[in-house]
Amino acid sequence: MALETQDILRRSATTMESAPSARSFRPEVAKLIDLSRCIGCKACQAACMEWNDLRDVIGTFQGTYANPIDLTDQSWTVMRFQETEVDGNFAWLIFKDGCMHCAEPGCLKACPAPGAVVQYANGIVDFQQDHCIGCGYCITGCPFDVPRLRKEDSRVYKCTLCSDRVSVGLEPACIKACPTQALTFGSKAEMRELAAHRLVDLNARGLAKAAVYDPSGVGGTHVFYVLPHGERPEVYGLPRDPSVGALVGFWRSGVARALGVATMFGVLVAGILHYMRYGPLEVPDESGGAGGKEAQP
Amino acid sequence: MQVSRRGFLKLTASGIGATTIGALGFSAARAVADVRLFKLAHASETRNTCPYCSVGCGVILYGLGDRSKNARTEIMHVEGDPDHPVNRGTLCPKGASLLDFIHSPSRLRFPEYRAPGAKEWKRVSWEWTIDRVARLMKEDRDKNFLAQNGKGQVVNRWTSTAFLAASASSNETGFVFHKVIRALGGVAVDNQARV
Numbered sequence: 001m002a003l004e005t006q007d008i009l010r011r012s013a014t015t016m017e018s019a020p021s022a023r024s025f026r027p028e029v030a031k032l033i034d035l036s037r038c039i040g041c042k043a044c045q046a047a048c049m050e051w052n053d054l055r056d057v058i059g060t061f062q063g064t065y066a067n068p069i070d071l072t073d074q075s076w077t078v079m080r081f082q083e084t085e086v087d088g089n090f091a092w093l094i095f096k097d098g099c100m101h102c103a104e105p106g107c108l109k110a111c112p113a114p115g116a117v118v119q120y121a122n123g124i125v126d127f128q129q130d131h132c133i134g135c136g137y138c139i140t141g142c143p144f145d146v147p148r149l150r151k152e153d154s155r156v157y158k159c160t161l162c163s164d165r166v167s168v169g170l171e172p173a174c175i176k177a178c179p180t181q182a183l184t185f186g187s188k189a190e191m192r193e194l195a196a197h198r199l200v201d202l203n204a205r206g207l208a209k210a211a212v213y214d215p216s217g218v219g220g221t222h223v224f225y226v227l228p229h230g231e232r233p234e235v236y237g238l239p240r241d242p243s244v245g246a247l248v249g250f251w252r253s254g255v256a257r258a259l260g261v262a263t264m265f266g267v268l269v270a271g272i273l274h275y276m277r278y279g280p281l282e283v284p285d286e287s288g289g290a291g292g293k294e295a296q297p
Numbered sequence: 298m299q300v301s302r303r304g305f306l307k308l309t310a311s312g313i314g315a316t317t318i319g320a321l322g323f324s325a326a327r328a329v330a331d332v333r334l335f336k337l338a339h340a341s342e343t344r345n346t347c348p349y350c351s352v353g354c355g356v357i358l359y360g361l362g363d364r365s366k367n368a369r370t371e372i373m374h375v376e377g378d379p380d381h382p383v384n385r386g387t388l389c390p391k392g393a394s395l396l397d398f399i400h401s402p403s404r405l406r407f408p409e410y411r412a413p414g415a416k417e418w419k420r421v422s423w424e425w426t427i428d429r430v431a432r433l434m435k436e437d438r439d440k441n442f443l444a445q446n447g448k449g450q451v452v453n454r455w456t457s458t459a460f461l462a463a464s465a466s467s468n469e470t471g472f473v474f475h476k477v478i479r480a481l482g483g484v485a486v487d488n489q490a491r492v
Contacts, residue, residue: 008330046393050374055397118330128330163332176377179387268313280302 010119012111013252028123029166030188031175033096034198034226035236036210037182040065040079040094044174044183048077051162051173071097073150076159077174080237086229093229095236096183099146099159101125103219106244107158109252110141123188123222124163129155143218143242161222188222198226217243339363341370344378347392351464351490354392355381358399372399434458434481442482459485 010016049055056074059067065081077098084091105125108117116131117138127138127147134154138147147158162172170176175185184194195212202210211230214220227233233240250256300308340359347354355378362368375395379386388395398404408426409418441457460478462471471488478486 011330041390043388043390043393046390047388050394050396115330120330126330126332160332164335167332168335168338173376176379176386177388177393179384179389181387264313264316268310271310 007121008118009121009123010105010108011115012108012117013114023121026121028188029161029222030123030186030191031101031161031172031223032184032186032191032195032226033223034182034184034195035093035095036198036202036207036226036228037180038094038096039180039182040081041179042079043177043179044096045075045077045079047173047177048159049075051165052076052160071146071148071158073148073157076157082235082237084235086232086235091229091235093236095238097146097237099125099161099223100144100218101159101161101222102143103221104244106141106143106218106248107138107147108141109244110137110248112137112252120163122166124161124166125222126160126163127156127158129153129157132156137248141244141248143239143244188220191224195224195226202226202228213238215239215242217241337374340373343370344381346465346467347388347395348398348463348465349389349391351488352383353465353490354378354384354388356388356392356395372396375399438481453482454484455482456484458483459487462486462488464488464490 008016008019054074054076056068056072059069061067062069066079068075068078071078077096080095080097082091082093082095084093086093101124103123105117105119107127108119108125111117112135113131113133116128116133117125118128119125132155134149134156136149136156138156139145139149147156149156162170162174165172171185175183184191186194192212192214195214199210199212207228209231210226210228213225213227213230213233225236225238227236227238229235337359341362341364343358343360345356345358347356357376357378358372359374359376360370361373362370364370373396375392377384377386377388377392384392391398408421408423410421410426410429411418437458438455441455443452443454443456446452446454460474460483462474466474475486
């Protein structure tokens with residue numbers, strides 16, 4: 001996908017104000033994760049590994065069903081299991097973690113390597129590992145702590161929302177595998193409707209506080225949730241109001257770039273001026289006479 | 298490498314100049330981003346049934362190559378069959394990781410035989426295996442077949458051998474299996490689908 005085909009919406013560390021944009025009628029895709037339907041079977045996790053040719057190291061038991069215990073460069077989605085109390089009752093919460101594919105991605109904003117993070121017109125945020133310089137700024141920039149640095153090749157990996165499958169008109173591997181329809185995939189509008197429909201159902205079943213988690217702080221996400229305990233996203237490990245840090249926004253902003261360029265120019269100009277005014281630095285011969293040089297060891 | 302003071306300054310200055318130009322946007326790289334190539338474009342598709350549980354989900358085995366004479370079809374991907382009425386494309390984690398089961402080094406690929414008292418399994422041919430199973434069945438049936446019960450009623454029962462069918466069998470396979478075993482007088486017939 002080249003910029004000319006207008007499949008790319010944004011590209012890290014690149015000014016794209018005048019990017020071709022006539023093909024504006026593109027549906028945004030989205031994955032809806034309905035946690036009220038999830039049974040934590042990890043079919044999505046297995047299908048993700050299988051499709052993406054990933055094989056993580058076999059982990060050890062850490063007191064939870066999660067395996068691996070956290071996202072890694074080889075595990076782009078991980079089921080998490082929280083034991084907690086909600087409204088005075090014990091709750092065993094199952095949560096599918098992975099990239100949210102934000103509309104305003106913090107990773108893309110933070111990335112200093114041109115083209116290492118791209119956002120396609122369908123909303124998928126994808127990492128281009130050949131452009132990645134392994135600085136890890138995307139990890140700092142991500143409000144959901146998703147990207148993982150691979151030590152072996154110093155590049156960052158995360159869920160691609162199966163961009164290779166979506167580009168040929170297929171649903172992502174995790175979506176296809178899910179046996180309980182906790183995962184669904186379609187246009188963002190369609191998924192919003194489905195989520196609203198699910199909320200009506202959940203409210204009728206006594207989960208009055210069920211809510212859709214589609215945080216506006218990152219412009220909405222292309223992977224979003226129906227949370228049975230929607231009033232407390234923290235219990236699932238989700239930030240309540242995620243946003244891209246102000247510093248991250250500033251450091252890739254025009255102001256910061258202008259400042260940087262101005263500084264570089266300033267140093268260059270100052271150097272030249274200094275050379276013109278004072279000339280090369282002459283070391284005064286303090287030892288006196290020809291004997292000075294011979295005294296050096 | 299020896300660099301003179303003058304040379305070092307020149308290098309530094311040109312370095313600063315080059316980075317400045319790069320920072321201003323005169324970058325040589327084209328704005329290209331690629332998704333991974335779709336790996337199934339011309340893979341051959343084979344329908345099958347998941348071998349695990351009694352649900353019997355339909356799967357599609359994607360094989361490397363287009364089944365031409367010289368292409369050896371190596372299974373490279375397994376996915377749920379969207380047209381299968383049982384699972385409509387979905388799979389459980391075991392089904393979703395069938396690829397590693399297929400290529401597992403510890404997978405049983407051929408019949409093996411361990412003689413009574415022997416410690417080692419040895420590879421045997423299918424012909425030998427089928428002959429041996431048939432021979433044992435016949436011997437056992439000849440010895441234990443009951444044509445009549447104690448009251449002299451005709452029962453034609455063979456109760457000393459049990460048969461277990463696999464849940465992944467089709468209706469037709471199940472029908473044939475049942476007919477064959479019942480024809481021999483077999484009464485102990487079970488199926489994994491019962492579990």
